Every structure is written in structure tokens, then in C-alpha cells.
Amino acid sequence: MAEIEIFGGGTLRGELSVQGSKNAVLPMMAAAVLNRGVTVIEHVPDIQDVRCMMEILCFLGCQCTLDRNGRMTIDAGTLSGSCIRKEDMEKMRSSVILLGPLLARQGKACIYYPGGCMIGKRPIDLHLKALRQFGAIIEEDETTGQVTASASGKDGSLSGAVVELPYPSVGATENAVFAAVAAEGESFLSGCAREPEVAALCHMLNRMGARIFGIGTSRLRITGGLPLHGCTVRAEGDRIAAGTYLIAAAAAGGEIEISGICSGELSSLTSLLEEGGAVLYREPRRIYLRQDRPFRRICVKTGPYPDFPTDLQSPLLALMSVSGGGLVEETVFESRFKTAQELNKMGASVTVLGQRAEIKEGRCLRGCRVRACDLRGGAALVTAGLTAEGRTLVEQSEYISRGYEDICRDLSRLGGKLRYCGTDT
Ligand code: UD1
Numbered sequence: 001m002a003e004i005e006i007f008g009g010g011t012l013r014g015e016l017s018v019q020g021s022k023n024a025v026l027p028m029m030a031a032a033v034l035n036r037g038v039t040v041i042e043h044v045p046d047i048q049d050v051r052c053m054m055e056i057l058c059f060l061g062c063q064c065t066l067d068r069n070g071r072m073t074i075d076a077g078t079l080s081g082s083c084i085r086k087e088d089m090e091k092m093r094s095s096v097i098l099l100g101p102l103l104a105r106q107g108k109a110c111i112y113y114p115g116g117c118m119i120g121k122r123p124i125d126l127h128l129k130a131l132r133q134f135g136a137i138i139e140e141d142e143t144t145g146q147v148t149a150s151a152s153g154k155d156g157s158l159s160g161a162v163v164e165l166p167y168p169s170v171g172a173t174e175n176a177v178f179a180a181v182a183a184e185g186e187s188f189l190s191g192c193a194r195e196p197e198v199a200a201l202c203h204m205l206n207r208m209g210a211r212i213f214g215i216g217t218s219r220l221r222i223t224g225g226l227p228l229h230g231c232t233v234r235a236e237g238d239r240i241a242a243g244t245y246l247i248a249a250a251a252a253g254g255e256i257e258i259s260g261i262c263s264g265e266l267s268s269l270t271s272l273l274e275e276g277g278a279v280l281y282r283e284p285r286r287i288y289l290r291q292d293r294p295f296r297r298i299c300v301k302t303g304p305y306p307d308f309p310t311d312l313q314s315p316l317l318a319l320m321s322v323s324g325g326g327l328v329e330e331t332v333f334e335s336r337f338k339t340a341q342e343l344n345k346m347g348a349s350v351t352v353l354g355q356r357a358e359i360k361e362g363r364c365l366r367g368c369r370v371r372a373c374d375l376r377g378g379a380a381l382v383t384a385g386l387t388a389e390g391r392t393l394v395e396q397s398e399y400i401s402r403g404y405e406d407i408c409r410d411l412s413r414l415g416g417k418l419r420y421c422g423t424d425t
Contacts, residue, residue, distance in 0.1 A: 002401070003422035004394040004408060006385030008367055011254030012414040018242045018260045019045040019405040020070060020235035024197040026094040027174045028204055028233060029053050032074040033062070033101035034182065035208055040232040044072040048402040052092045056084055060102075076105075083110040086145070090114070092402070093171075096124055100175035103136055103149050104182030107156025113145040122333075126165060126172035133161035134179040134187070153184070160185030160224050168193040168218065168304045174201060180222035181210040189220040195305040196265045200236060207231040237261035240311045240376070241404055242287070243269045247312065248383045248411065250278050250291045251319040256414055259286040268308040272298055272316075276323065295323030295362075302330050314339045314380035317357060321348035322387045325359035339377035342370040346384055346392070367392035372399040382407055386416050397422070 020043035029050075032039035044050060044066055054072075057064045061080035066072045082102050089095045089112040102109035113124065128138050128147070135152040151158050160183045163176050173193040180187035192198065194216060202215040208231050211223040237260035246266075249256040250273055263270070263282045270280050270287065276298045279290040298320065302310040310332035320326045321343050330336050337357050340350040346365040351358050367390035372378030378400035385392030394400075397420070400407055408418050 001395060001422050002397045002420060004382060004385075004397040004400070005419055005421050006367070006382060006388075006392045006394070007417040008365075008386050008388035008390065008392060010252065010386075010415060010417060012249040012252045012256050012386070012411070012416060013254045014414045015257040015259065016245060016410055016413055018237040018245070018258055021045075021197060021238040022047060022049055022403050023170070023195070023240070024200045024235045025050060026053055027097050027197065027201045028235065029057065029072070029074060030097045030101050030174070030178070031201060031204055031208070033057070033060075033076050033079060033098065033105055034178065035228050035230050036077050037230045038073060038075045038077070039208075039230050041072045041074070042070060042232065042234040043237075044070045044235060045238065045405045046070070047405050048398070049092050049094060052088070053094065056088045056095055056098065059085065059088065079105065082106040082108050084112070086112040093122060096127060097171050097174050097178075099127060099147075099149060100131065100178030103131065103151060104158060104178055108148070108150040110146065110148045112147065126167060126169045127175045130163050130165065130172055130176040131179055133163045134158040134183050135161070136179070158183035160187040162188045163190070165189070165191035167191070170195050170198060173198050177202060177205070177212065177220065177222065180220075180224050181205055181212070181228070183224040185224060187222045187224055189222065190218060192218045192220055193304060194218055196236065196239065196262065204231065204233045207233065239265045240309065241410075242266065243309070243312045244315045244379045244383070244404075245410060245414065246270075246273060246287065246289050247315040247319050248386055248416075249289050249414070250276065250295055251322050251383055252386045252416070253291045254415070255290045257286060257288045261285065261287070263287050268306060269312060272300055272308065295319065297324035298326040300326070300328055302328075302332050304332070310336060311376050314376045315383050317350060317359070318343060318380040318384040320359045321350060321362060321384065322365055323362045325361050328357045330355050330357075338373040339380050342373070342377070342381055343384055345370055346388055348384070364389060366390060369393045369395065371395040372397055375399050375403045379404060379407065382411070382418065385418070386411065395422075
């Protein structure tokens, strides 16, 4: 079991250029399946989820490499399979975004209900409902968890559709976009997720020859069936990793500068940090934060972009635990408060009631042994450890490696005292 050891109590100071975005790269890797040639993605983070996606692509017959400079090459000319193994699907939820591309390219696909972090039920009904609109015939076997999809067109093709998503699911939007790009004719998608990663995917597909209009809005018009070709695309900096480090600095105090991100994508966080008393300066591609006085009580509600990201809710809970407290309402994933219990072991006073968590007052935390329950919850415990008195050990830190390339390297650069230990590292 991998662990992270943290010696808390110091402030954070320094500059950091952030890793490439996990949530942008994974759908870009799926998009490469639509191209019968070579696709190059730059600024790819070397994280577990990316490695897992590479394994799946290789299993399907693609050739996929990632070099030390974060340059990934995917040759999908040799794609031969259309089925993803159950054990691979269970390793990561994002594997479900291969459903649309496989269906489009092979005329059929077979997957299993996906796994990933245990932060809620995470069904895929919206993905399946959207794909059915394009003419996919989908069968689900609830006992085995197997989902098979086949295109109903004569030659295994999909047809353009009008799709209204009842909730702006990021993954369902991405699968609908993949299907629409491949389908014959025009498609109109509404109720789409507006996350920057969805926009980045659409821009990439347009560079591959697709015609998507309305990028960045909830309504997309897509002319499908056009021939696609390869492209070289660079992933944006990871706004969630950047946000985690800004929150860590607000919690530990100090002065940091994060570069390599689109600062506008973090507006919901930066305005909240300013409300709490942090001093921030923003430029288009960098954010400076200084925290030299106690952070005030804040209230926040998570929601689809541009609202506050659910992925930063756990790190924020850690900040609130050591500052003026506050109220958090989680509207996206129903089981995202598991970290509260671990924070309380360190001396925090988080009370969870349904989808709300309240921290009446900030406390001084004491280092102890805690356990990461999911990716972002793990990052939250590292944040808490940086502020705590003494030594904190975060168990099951392999969850953190699913999304952060090297959280110890990054926070050490900012002056944090932490390192990997345990049997796996
Ligand atoms: C993506 C992000 C994840 C982030 C989440 C919400 C990637 C790789 N992951 O995940 O980091 O936390 O967006 O911003 O981009 N839902 C359904 N039925 C469905 C699909 C979703 O009910 O078919 C529900 C989910 O249970 C959840 C909500 O919709 O309550 C949001 O999920 P969704 O936007 O789909 O998240 P992901 O794409 O899985």
C-alpha cells in the first residue's frame, strides 16, 4: 500500500507550472480512435488514469506511447477490437467515453459498467440514452454489467439526431459529440456540459476535420460523417490540480504562483478565495496567491461548470477545517463527503447532513494516520497534513496518483515537507 508522509506546519512559497489536464487528455485519447491514423497529444500527465487508458487502447489494437516530455502518440490505424475487458472498465470510470468512438468506428462496442472513485452511484443512463438517439441499439445485462451497442444503419453507421441532455453530464456530452461527429447528417445537442475540457475536445475534433459549432455553450450543432484525419493537440494545464495547490496555499499560508493554466477557468475558485481573504492577482495564464491572515468563513455549492467544481470540494473542506469554517453543499456526486470522517480524525469538526457539510469553527489539526477514500479526497488529506501539527500519514495514496502526476514533487517545490513511503513507492 502506498502512503504519503507529511510534516506539517510550514507555509508554502514559490512558483509552479502545472501538469496537463487529466479530464482533457482522457477524452482526447478516446477521440484518437476516430482517426484511422496517428494522433499526437502533448502535455499529457503521466498519471494512473492515463496509463490505464493507454492499456485499454493497446488491448484494442492501437499503438500508443508516452514519452518523458509528455508527448503521446496514438496510432489507431491498427484498431481491431471493440470490446473492453471488465477488469479494465472497473479500474476507471472514464473508460466509458470509449463507447461512442468504438461504436462510431467499428459499428459496435461492448463495455461493462465502469468503476472509478467511489464518490457516488455514477450511472451511465444518460450516455446510453443519447447514443440510442443516433440509432444505436443498446442492450444491458444487469447481472454481468455488460453493455453492448451496435449501430442500426445498414453499413454499421449512425444517423444524425436531436439530443436533449436532461443534465449536463460531462461524459455523456462527450459520447454524444463523438456519435454526432461520426453520424450521417446534422445533429443538434442541447443541455450539454460546458466544462472547458468538453470545449477542448470539440476544438480538437474540428482540427481533425469535424464541424462543430457552439463550442463552449450548452447547444452544439454538428455536421457529421466528414472524413477525419490526424492532428497534434496540446492539453491545457489541469485546472483541478492548480486549484488544489491554490487551496493548499490558502490553508497553509504563504505566497505562491501557479502558471500554465487558463486562469479564467478557475473563476469560481478564485472569487471564493478572495471572499475568504486571500490576495489574488490573475493574468490570463497564471495566478498569484498570498495568504497572510486568517481565512474567513465561506459558503459554497458545487455544480456543473461554470459553478464551483465538485472535484475541488474535498480540498476546500480541508481549508475550511483549519480556517473560519463554513458550509458546503454538494450537488453533483452524492457520496463525496467520505473525507470528512478522516479530517475529523485529525481534529477537524466537520458535520455532514445529507448533501451538506458544516464546519462551525476552524481548528488546529494534529497529524495522524488517515486513509484516502478517493482521488480528490486524498489530495484534501495531503492539504490538511500540510497545516497539521506533526506527522500525517495518508494511506492508499495510490488514489492520488490517478490524477496528480506527482503531488509530493509539486508541493515540495512550493516548500511543503512531504514524501512517498510505503511498499509500492
Ligand atoms: C467528469 C470528470 C470528473 C468530474 C465530473 C463532474 C472526467 C474524466 N471526469 O466525470 O472529474 O467530477 O465530470 O464535473 O472528465 N450522471 C447520471 N447518468 C449518467 C452520467 C452522469 O446520472 O449517465 C450523473 C452522475 O452520477 C453525477 C453527475 O451526473 O451525479 C455528473 O456526472 P458527469 O458529469 O457525467 O461526470 P463524469 O463525466 O463521470
